[in-house]
Amino acid sequence: MALLMNENIKASEVDLLDLEGQSLGIVSTNEALQDAKDQKVDLVCINIMTSPPQCQLISxxxxxxxxxxxxxSTPKKEKEIRLTPTIEAHDYDTKxxxxxxxLESGHPVALVIKLSGKQGQAAKSLLEELIADLKPYGKPATGIQLSGKQAAVTVLPL
Known part of the structure; x- marks a missing residue:
């Protein structure tokens, strides 16, 4: 989210709040900027959806x-890792x-295995092995989800 501050506020006038949040009324943007400079603070737009926009003087x-x-504080986006039930040892180590x-960087990981034919049991055991190997880094959010076309599990960081 971009922060509108000082000279980046393009409105001709603003609804100004002081350092404590008390309303100073509607003033021209130039006057509000001059107040900010005089008090050695920033003029920050806190609500651009109002007319005139609401701005506050902030340290x-x-x-x-x-x-x-x-x-x-915003949660990180989940990353998807795709696998096959017939994965080789080197590829398994890479994944x-x-x-x-x-997981160390705080992202939840969705482990997804695309299924074809009767690979459900192999996929489930592969996911169980991955979960066991990832135990020091994260824990599964739910159990392993087996549907007709895929097996999946989400691992949350510790």
């Missing part, structure tokens, strides 16, 4: 810190390392 750097903290790196 320098606080707005960016709050935005970074918000970014860190295992890939899963470990993703």
């Amino acid at each position: 320098r750097g606080k707005a960016k810190q709050a935005l970074q903290a918000k970014d860190k 295992l390392r890939q899963c470990q790196k993703l």
